[in-house]
Amino acid sequence: GQQVMQIPQYQHVQEGEDFTTYCNSSTTLSNIQWYKQRPGGHPVFLIQLVKSGEVKKQKRLTFQFGEAKKNSSLHITATQTTDVGTYFCAGNQGHGSSNTGKLIFGQGTTLQVKP
């Protein structure tokens, strides 16, 4: 079945350093979504990418979708302590209204930021 792999599993950075997490799918995706889960919390939607090669920015966060629509990355510039949490990519293989909503999540990258 479809698998979504995410690396690294953990990342410890000093506040102000950059951070990147990478996501790879075994199959082509119709779209990819990114979620953030704070410790003890629930996943919260950050962004979705749909187009091949798409790049989107949210303040210090940059999201990329690969040309083949099988990989994605999230880059945080100059991390802050508020960035702490687990970042999940989640892929969707289906297309259009026939898709039933099965998002396949990566294992997540847990980010720790030392002040």
Added chain:
Amino acid sequence: EPEVTQTPSHQVTQMGQEVILRCVPISNHLYFYWYRQILGQKVEFLVSFYNNEISEKSEIFDDQFSVERPDGSNFTLKIRSTKLEDSAMYFCASSILPTGRSEKLFFGSGTQLSVL
């Protein structure tokens, strides 16, 4: 912002007992989901539900699991005979459209199920 609400926040049960986890999706959403997350692991899809029937289910969602929308607001997950390995955080989620149409999920705060 509208929220998905889940009750209870914690549920402790004995192995073999039935549990029902309850969710109230966002009112104008049409697609409902259950996911689970074993401690420290990834979020796993269980089932999606639309128009009063299951749209898709995973291998985890075996005959011990069932979902229901008993009225216009609640969406429930029932585990008929719990096993130790069912211990996890169960998240309900909803969306206006299916995620295949690039629709984001709104997750509830989860129910932590502990099977003893």
